Amino acid sequence: MSTGWDVKHRLCQAINVHDLHGVLECYSPDAVLVCPAGVAEGREQIAWIYEQLFKGFPDYRQTPWLEVDCDDPAVSEWTITGTHTGPFLLPDGRELEPTGRHVTLRASCLSYVEGGRIVTHREYFDQLELYSQLGFGLVELGED
Template sequence: MKKIITIGIIAILFITCQSKGPERYSTTGPEIDLVKELIQNYEAGDWDNWISHYADTAKIHHNTWEETSTTPAETRDGFKTNLSALSSYQFDDDPIYYEKVLTDEGKTWVNFWGNWRGVIAANGKEFTIPVHLSINIEDGKIQEEFGMYDLTAFTMEMNSLNNMSVDEKTVLSSIQKVVEAWNKNDKALFESISVKDFIRNGNGLRVANNPEEYGGFMDLYHGAFPDFKVVADNSVIMGNTAYINWTVTGTNTGEFMGNPATNKKIKTHGLSVWTFNPEGKVVQENAFSDNLEVYKQLGYTMPTPQ
């Protein structure tokens, strides 16, 4: 009787193993690791490693189901051209999904879903675009890829920028450099785009009479907030004047206006009116912001009026 039971168990195990077959669905494995590396290479602009994941005969179809395809090299060149207009781009860490499926034909496909986020350098405008990729991988290389994403709004914005007058483009370029100078505390960069008698007014009060004094103003904030960052939320250009809404963030780890560090974070919004000369150099800034809101975020106590 024991022999019969033993033989029965062995038969069941044999049948189970035989019927299991290859894994049809998974969220892990070398193919998924390959796609993760592909995304990382794309975000880092590491195009040599990016293209190494594709077979020489790989076909890429983006936003089309037609037979027409591009080669990995053509796709790479297109990416590089479009991304050159951006100050930053990446996929959000969450939500992001990877899955591997084995089709009835025995082909392995990896599906990817993620939100792509990019910022146009010329005007600071940010776009978020959902992206779906289906990638066929065989023998450790990508053989075919389908990608779907809506570039309509992004393309319209880029076309609008390309159709701007030369003067407006010059102003936008200067705005971009102002933001870069602030974020990097690059006083030499700011001086390079400013006239010698540049002035800055803050809430109606004179803050700087030349680029050198403006540099000291930048040092004040970067000394108090080493992670100081300014983002140009939007801008409107009218002739030689630009109206820019901005957001500033930072952590107070240094002395600020004679007060010890509080280690508190700030986030404040403001408006700057920038005036440019015909060469696109900065002549004047009139900035408006709520300093009281910053003081409250830092935990400062305002004296009671007497």
């Protein structure tokens, strides 16, 4: 039986080559993915999250640089890189047209694995860092 780290390594490899089938094989059928984009429950919703990511950043890649020496949950940190050359769905439902901007983000995740598949996967990164790199600025809100 594969360890949690075997599963996470397979997931990272599948993500880096944008193999959606391979990504979904790492998740249990009723898995939950919690990420800045929201909560996805089950493979169909998880697939949608990854499809949006791969569409907006066709060269999206994760490079792990720290794996915490524990089994459950398996915790890692990585660097995310990609170029925004496709449409990207924003949290308010608008679609951001390609900016051509390259992004580099620090991120972390933890995964609970049972029976050789991920049952819960939580990803964290700084959304402000992402949106700043995509060209968004902070707006000071005036008093009403």
